[in-house]
Amino acid sequence: MKASYGALIxxxxxxxxxxxxxxxxxxxxxxxxxxxxxxxxPVMADDIGEAADITRISSALVxxxxxxxxxxxxxxxxxxxxxxxxxxxxxxxxxxxxxxxLRNRTVVSVLDAVNLGVLRGNxxxxxxxxxxxxxxxxxDASRDDRISTGDAVAIAKKLSSDLGCVVAITGAADIISxxxxxxxxxxxxxxxxxxxxxxxxxxxxxxxxxxxAPDAPFEAAVTALLTMGIAGELAFEAxxxxxxxxxxxxxxxxxxxxxxxxxxxxxxxxxx
Amino acid sequence: MKASYGALIxxxxxxxxxxxxxxxxxxxxxxxxxxxxxxxxPVMADDIGEAADITRISSALVxxxxxxxxxxxxxxxxxxxxxxxxxxxxxxxxxxxxxxxLRNRTVVSVLDAVNLGVLRGNxxxxxxxxxxxxxxxxxDASRDDRISTGDAVAIAKKLSSDLGCVVAITGAADIISxxxxxxxxxxxxxxxxxxxxxxxxxxxxxxxxxxxAPDAPFEAAVTALLTMGIAGELAFEAxxxxxxxxxxxxxxxxxxxxxxxxxxxxxxxxxx
Amino acid sequence: MKASYGALIxxxxxxxxxxxxxxxxxxxxxxxxxxxxxxxxPVMADDIGEAADITRISSALVxxxxxxxxxxxxxxxxxxxxxxxxxxxxxxxxxxxxxxxLRNRTVVSVLDAVNLGVLRGNxxxxxxxxxxxxxxxxxDASRDDRISTGDAVAIAKKLSSDLGCVVAITGAADIISxxxxxxxxxxxxxxxxxxxxxxxxxxxxxxxxxxxAPDAPFEAAVTALLTMGIAGELAFEAxxxxxxxxxxxxxxxxxxxxxxxxxxxxxxxxxx
Numbered sequence: 180m181k182a183s184y185g186a187l188i189x190x191x192x193x194x195x196x197x198x199x200x201x202x203x204x205x206x207x208x209x210x211x212x213x214x215x216x217x218x219x220x221p222v223m224a225d226d227i228g229e230a231a232d233i234t235r236i237s238s239a240l241v242x243x244x245x246x247x248x249x250x251x252x253x254x255x256x257x258x259x260x261x262x263x264x265x266x267x268x269x270x271x272x273x274x275x276x277x278x279x280x281l282r283n284r285t286v287v288s289v290l291d292a293v294n295l296g297v298l299r300g301n302x303x304x305x306x307x308x309x310x311x312x313x314x315x316x317x318x319d320a321s322r323d324d325r326i327s328t329g330d331a332v333a334i335a336k337k338l339s340s341d342l343g344c345v346v347a348i349t350g351a352a353d354i355i356s357x358x359x360x361x362x363x364x365x366x367x368x369x370x371x372x373x374x375x376x377x378x379x380x381x382x383x384x385x386x387x388x389x390x391x392a393p394d395a396p397f398e399a400a401v402t403a404l405l406t407m408g409i410a411g412e413l414a415f416e417a418x419x420x421x422x423x424x425x426x427x428x429x430x431x432x433x434x435x436x437x438x439x440x441x442x443x444x445x446x447x448x449x450x451x
Numbered sequence: 452m453k454a455s456y457g458a459l460i461x462x463x464x465x466x467x468x469x470x471x472x473x474x475x476x477x478x479x480x481x482x483x484x485x486x487x488x489x490x491x492x493p494v495m496a497d498d499i500g501e502a503a504d505i506t507r508i509s510s511a512l513v514x515x516x517x518x519x520x521x522x523x524x525x526x527x528x529x530x531x532x533x534x535x536x537x538x539x540x541x542x543x544x545x546x547x548x549x550x551x552x553l554r555n556r557t558v559v560s561v562l563d564a565v566n567l568g569v570l571r572g573n574x575x576x577x578x579x580x581x582x583x584x585x586x587x588x589x590x591d592a593s594r595d596d597r598i599s600t601g602d603a604v605a606i607a608k609k610l611s612s613d614l615g616c617v618v619a620i621t622g623a624a625d626i627i628s629x630x631x632x633x634x635x636x637x638x639x640x641x642x643x644x645x646x647x648x649x650x651x652x653x654x655x656x657x658x659x660x661x662x663x664a665p666d667a668p669f670e671a672a673v674t675a676l677l678t679m680g681i682a683g684e685l686a687f688e689a690x691x692x693x694x695x696x697x698x699x700x701x702x703x704x705x706x707x708x709x710x711x712x713x714x715x716x717x718x719x720x721x722x723x
Numbered sequence: 724m725k726a727s728y729g730a731l732i733x734x735x736x737x738x739x740x741x742x743x744x745x746x747x748x749x750x751x752x753x754x755x756x757x758x759x760x761x762x763x764x765p766v767m768a769d770d771i772g773e774a775a776d777i778t779r780i781s782s783a784l785v786x787x788x789x790x791x792x793x794x795x796x797x798x799x800x801x802x803x804x805x806x807x808x809x810x811x812x813x814x815x816x817x818x819x820x821x822x823x824x825l826r827n828r829t830v831v832s833v834l835d836a837v838n839l840g841v842l843r844g845n846x847x848x849x850x851x852x853x854x855x856x857x858x859x860x861x862x863d864a865s866r867d868d869r870i871s872t873g874d875a876v877a878i879a880k881k882l883s884s885d886l887g888c889v890v891a892i893t894g895a896a897d898i899i900s901x902x903x904x905x906x907x908x909x910x911x912x913x914x915x916x917x918x919x920x921x922x923x924x925x926x927x928x929x930x931x932x933x934x935x936a937p938d939a940p941f942e943a944a945v946t947a948l949l950t951m952g953i954a955g956e957l958a959f960e961a962x963x964x965x966x967x968x969x970x971x972x973x974x975x976x977x978x979x980x981x982x983x984x985x986x987x988x989x990x991x992x993x994x995x
Contacts, residue, residue, distance in 0.1 A: 197861045204476040204748040205483050205495050211749050211919035216967050221919065222819065222861035223749050226792040229823035236822060236861065248498040248522070250792070275494065278508060279501035317469045317494035317508065373707070375483035375493065422704025423488050432966025435917070476748040477755050477767050520770040520794070547766065550780060551773035589741045589766035589780065645979070647755035647765065694976025695760050 181446050185439030187388050187395075187402040192218035196238035196390030199262075200383065201225045201255050203245025203274065206376030210243075210383040216435035217406065219387035225254045234261040238390030241382055242293075244285055245274040245318065252285050259293030268296035268389040268396055272382040275318040276300070277307035295344035296389055296396040299382050302326060305348045309338045319372070320350060328352055332361045332451045345396045349381055353404045354451060357397040363451035364401070366408025368415040374427050381407050384434075401448070409445045410434045453718050457711030459660050459667075459674040464490035468510035468662030471534075472655065473497045473527050475517025475546065478648030482515075482655040488707035489678065491659035497526045506533040510662030513654055514565075516557055517546040517590065524557050531565030540568035540661040540668055544654040547590040548572070549579035567616035568661055568668040571654050574598060577620045581610045591644070592622060600624055604633045604723045617668045621653055625676045626723060629669040635723035636673070638680025640687040646699050653679050656706075673720070681717045682706045725990050729983030731932050731939075731946040736762035740782035740934030743806075744927065745769045745799050747789025747818065750920030754787070754927040760979035761950065763931035769798045778805040782934030785926055786837075788829055789818040789862065796829050803837030812840035812933040812940055816926040819862040820844070821851035839888035840933055840940040843926050846870060849892045853882045863916070864894060872896055876905045876995045889940045893925055897948045898995060901941040907995040908945070910952025912959040918971050925951050928978075945992070953989045954978045 198214050200207070200223045207223060214221035224233040227250070234240055240262040242255045262269045271289060276282045286308055289295075298308065301320035306313035311334070314323035326334075331348050335356040339346040348354045353364040371377045384406055388399035410433035417432070418425035470486050472479070472495045479495060486493035496505040499522070506512055512534040514527045534541045543561060548554045558580055561567075570580065573592035578585035583606070586595035598606075603620050607628040611618040620626045625636040643649045656678055660671035682705035689704070690697035742758050744751070744767045751767060758765035768777040771794070778784055784806040786799045806813045815833060820826045830852055833839075842852065845864035850857035855878070858867035870878075875892050879900040883890040892898040897908040915921045928950055932943035954977035961976070962969035 199861075203495075205479050205493075207749050208480060208752060208919065212967065212971070215917055215919060220861055220863050221749075222822070223747075223790055224819070224823065225790065226825060228793065229825040232823035232825070233861070246495055246497065249500065275496070278494070279496065279504035281498060281501040281504070317471075317492060317505070319492050373487055375480065375487060422701075423484065423707035424700035424703025427484070427703070428700055428968035428972055429966075431968025431971070435967035475767075477751050477765075480752060518767055518769065521772065547768070550766070551768070551776035553770060553773040553776070589743075589764055589777070591764050645759055647752065647759060694973075695756065695979035696972035696975025699756070699975070700972055 181443045183398055184402040184405055185443040187392055187398060188437060188439045188442055191387050191391035194391045195220055196387065197222055197236060198239050198241060198386040198390050199233050199237035200241045201251060201258055202241060202243035205245055206379040209376040210379050212431060213380040213434055214383050214387050216431055217384055217387050219390060225251050227254045227257055230254050230258040231261040234258050234267065235265055237267060239268045239386045241270045241386035242289065243272040243274055243379055243382055244282065245379065247285055256288060256292050259289060263294050268393050269293055270297045270299065270382050270385045270389060271295050272379065273300050273304050273308055276304050277313050278317055295342060297345040297347060297385050297400045298342060299347040299349060299385060301378065302331065302348055302350055305334060309334055328363055328451060336361055345400050347400045347404065349378060349404065355400050355404065360397060361451045362401060362448055364404050364408055365447040366405060366412060368411040370415055370419055370426050371411040374423055377407065405442055405446050405448065406434060406437050409442060410437060453715040455670055456674040456677055457715040459664055459670060460709060460711045460714055463659050463663035466663045467492055468659065469494055469508060470511050470513060470658040470662050471505050471509035472513045473523060473530055474513060474515035477517055478651040481648040482651050484703055485652040485706055486655050486659055488703055489656055489659050491662060497523050499526045499529055502526050502530040503533040506530050506539065507537055509539060511540045511658045513542045513658035514561065515544040515546060515651055515654055516554065517651065519557055528560060528564050531561060535566050540665050541565055542569045542571065542654050542657045542661060543567050544651060545572050545576050545580055548576050549585050550589055567614060569617040569619060569657050569672045570614060571619040571621060571657060573650065574603065574620055574622055577606060581606055600635055600723065608633055617672050619672045619676065621650060621676065627672050627676065632669060633723045634673060634720055636676050636680055637719040638677060638684060638717065640683040642687055642691055642698050643683040646695055649679065677714055677718050677720065678706060678709050681714060682709060725987045727942055728946040728949055729987040731936055731942060732981060732983045732986055735931050735935035738935045739764055740931065741766055741780060742783050742785060742930040742934050743777050743781035744785045745795060745802055746785060746787035749789055750923040753920040754923050756975055757924040757978055758927050758931055760975055761928055761931050763934060769795050771798050771801055774798050774802040775805040778802050778811065779809055781811060783812045783930045785814045785930035786833065787816040787818060787923055787926055788826065789923065791829055800832060800836050803833060807838050812937050813837055814841045814843065814926050814929045814933060815839050816923060817844050817848050817852055820848050821857050822861055839886060841889040841891060841929050841944045842886060843891040843893060843929060845922065846875065846892055846894055849878060849882065853878055872907055872995060880905055889944050891944045891948065893922060893948060899944050899948065904941060905995045906945060906992055908948050908952055909991040910949060910956060910989065912955040914959055914963055914970050915955040918967055921951065949986055949990050949992065950978060950981050953986060954981060
């Protein structure tokens with residue numbers, strides 16, 4: 180199983196796919212740099228006047244609603260439809276859903292209009308998308324939403340079947356399901372939640388791997404989360420004691436140096 | 452006196468308050484990361500359609516007009532009013548006031564519509580807000596506006612009384628007044644003005660401490676500036692010789708590792 | 724020849740010119756920090772309501788269309804006209820031209836309305852501006868557009884004459900021409916294309932040097948590319964083996980420490 184994930188690292192570096200993002204202005208620089216670090220190319224273009232043009236030359240689309248506004252919501256929907264029409268995989272990151280009516284309505288609009296390849300969120304966000312009660316805390320997972328791995332797997336499987344896409348719940352342990360299969364990843368480090376953008380960067384990595392392997396969104400999502408989790412461990416080992424600024428630079432270092440061997444040797448993944 | 456500032460470091464890390472920002476896209480990533488580094492959680496949401504919702508779940512609001520535009524000015528005003536209605540402290544950073552009529556008018560609008568907890572700016576900005584002549588140089592303080600500590604204290608005290616909020620003037624020495632009290636902080640390092648966003652990050656730290664201690668905006672503002680000043684000194688000691696990229700990472704390191712003991716031991720603060 | 728470029732490093736640090744940017748939200752923080760690192764001051768203000776005011780107090784304007792939208796396109800045009808009226812040099816970075824009709828139309832509008840000081844792009848972008856066939860790949864140069872140095876020089880010279888401005892083509896080798904003169908710079912390192920924003924930062928450095936020497940856009944453009952190329956080499960030597968996060972911090976370190984001696988000693992520049 181691990182070999183197929185390791186192989187994807189080599190595929191994305193060989194193919195260098197172009198990944199279109201409609202994303203937020205808080206973490207967009209991190210998303211661009213992490214996309215480059217794993218071997219893909221980023222493009223960010225959110226004007227409705229070029230959504231279709233840019234999507235057409237891209238290999239995957241990442242929709243991240245972190246700093247959504249009236250103008251960009253329309254671009255998210257139109258780019259998503261263009262991606263579907265062109266057969267390009269779409270990764271959706273419903274940042275902060277539950278924190279406002281606008282975010283809740285936007286998620287409904289995206290799910291109505293766009294067929295997703297992968298949906299990624301923290302447990303608070305995924306519970307909200309699944310129509311369950313959740314205790315949102317802005318863009319971070321709420322402590323009140325912590326659940327057992329078994330419960331998370333059940334939620335991911337059910338939502339995956341309902342939406343017809345891969346669902347990934349990221350947190351201390353990551354759960355990924357395509358409705359049939361489900362895996363749990365136990366890589367990572369708590370410092371990853373102490374810098375902004377690690378969730379957004381996971382979605383960008385998913386976009387990169389989906390762009391490299393458009394027919395394998397489950398493997399793409401898993402490889403993205405293994406990459407980020409292992410990079411977090413390596414970054415902590417290299418610089419965690421210095422503080423968050425050094426940890427952040429080391430995280431980008433680790434993603435840029437990730438290879439199949441490192442990924443396979445360090446992966447803590449099991450069927451769930 | 453120093454003990455109460457040290458205690459606030461522990462309070463913010465224990466409470467992990469959510470800090471809403473309507474801020475600029477130049478330094479927003481730094482603001483998010485510094486908010487996390489001190490132990491709070493950032494959220495940035497500038498669409499008018501969710502301003503009230505997001506403000507309602509937050510513990511403080513930071514309004515930073517660095518890259519204001521017609522759309523976000525309305526969101527600044529509405530979020531400010533929502534924060535007032537909810538009893539949440541508001542920090543206002545009038546970036547670049549004096550550089551354009553739009554900025555000047557926006558400051559008037561904010562001061563008319565919103566009761567502030569803390570107003571923070573460099574000496575050029577604060578003089579401009581106070582209705583005095585100032586020699587603006589974009590978003591940085593003009594050398595022509597340098598004044599004595601005594602004059603700065605007088606301006607801060609007077610403006611604080613007029614506006615009914617804490618006023619903080621940041622520079623080589625920082626002055627903070629609540630109209631009655633005034634203190635001067637002599638921590639910091641010149642390299643802090645050689646990277647972008649240190650002023651914005653001060654405002655975000657003020658938001659974090661205000662969120663942790665909503666009834667003590669003066670102590671919150673002082674603790675924020677002690678934190679940034681001391682972190683600047685530590686960052687210079689750790690990495691200043693390497694250059695600005697390393698200094699910046701070290702600054703985030705130092706804020707993330709700041710504790711009550713370090714703050715109290717290194718604080719250079721006196722009543723002014 | 725090298726001495727005049729070295730002297731410009733000292734001039735920009737002595738004059739500290741204010742550089743207005745209408746730029747993209749992906750790399751804007753890097754642009755602000757690199758502008759500071761070379762000794763200038765950045766300001767980013769994209770609302771049409773202050774375009775003229777901000778341009779009037781600035782020493783140069785950088786127009787970067789990386790994340791253009793309907794609102795900012797108007798601001799680009801108005802700021803450009805204001806800069807021309809005020810006699811301030813304009814640097815134009817046509818990011819991603821060729822990737823969408825919107826970008827192509829915006830380039831035509833800018834060239835129609837604004838007299839440029841410097842036009843900078845990768846080979847795909849410059850070929851597109853010159854009306855030649857090009858194989859765009861989003862915001863990065865396409866491998867299919869690689870051409871000989873001689874051909875690049877011919878394109879730069881012709882376009883420079885046609886537009887009446889300096890033209891710079893950046894890549895593994897950089898070509899700069901003012902229609903009469905042409906030089907080739909062979910400094911740099913491949914890792915520069917593995918992080919986002921190095922092209923944008925080149926344009927910001929050009930803005931800084933143009934602000935310091937408004938009558939010498941050719942020398943300003945050359946000095947900017949020597950600075951970035953040499954800084955890339957120094958950053959690779961300092962941190963390249965660690966990975967892209969460390970390389971990026973080291974790049975900012977190297978620009979902040981750049982001086983006339985380093986630039987003249989390491990410059991690999993010849994007439995082309």
